[in-house]
Amino acid sequence: MAQELGPLARELSLPYYDDALPAHDRFHAERVRDLAIRLANDCERPVDNDVLAAAAWIHDIGRPLERTGEIDDHDAWAAAEAAARLESEGVAPDRIDAVTHCVRAHSIRASSPEPETLEARLLFDADKLDAAGGRGIVRLACIVGERSGRQGEAYAVIDDASASELAASGLPDVALLREWVDERLDALYTDPGRRLGESRRQFVDDFFARFENEIGVDGTQ
Known part of the structure; x- marks a missing residue:
């Protein structure tokens, strides 16, 4: 057999x-x-x-x-x-x-x-879902690290540019991770994928809300 x-x-x-x-x-x-x-x-x-x-x-x-x-x-x-x-x-x-x-x-x-078969669409969705949720955030941070500092490029900054002077620096920051998650979840093909994606999107939203409020001090002082 x-x-x-x-x-x-x-x-x-x-x-x-x-x-x-x-x-x-x-x-x-x-x-x-x-x-x-x-x-x-x-x-x-x-x-x-x-x-x-x-x-x-x-x-x-x-x-x-x-x-x-x-x-x-x-x-x-x-x-x-x-x-x-x-x-x-x-x-x-x-x-x-x-x-x-x-x-x-x-x-x-x-x-x-374009994925033309159901199997291809399910693989696409599963691959994108592994870039969302708890494991997904860790994976995307790893990808930022992999791409930073190569061939003389500046290292990415894992920080929140919206709350600091980093906004005008041109360096990638933690907001990039959220953009990547949204891009992937918005591209899902299947109903089961989209249902799971919304659950993982909520986790990501909660994570970044905590991230933005975690320090709790005025950085201008």
């Missing part, structure tokens, strides 16, 4: 994450898999959970290479790499196409294709 696609994709994907930074590591892939299946279970239409799980494990295998500049587009690279690996394992072409479409369409980038 052929190995199930989800466990096979997990086995094939894990070595690619060895050099990943925390925001896009194997644990992110696993959370996206779990979230995607959770959303699928709340769908009224049938979902191919095996394709969905496989795509979740594979979707960010190109991130380490993109981070170091060895590839330009981790979505397209991961889809091509996965297609070759799955074909070598004897996976049927239609199954490979279903997985690789999900992988190509998972990014929020303007250059990414």
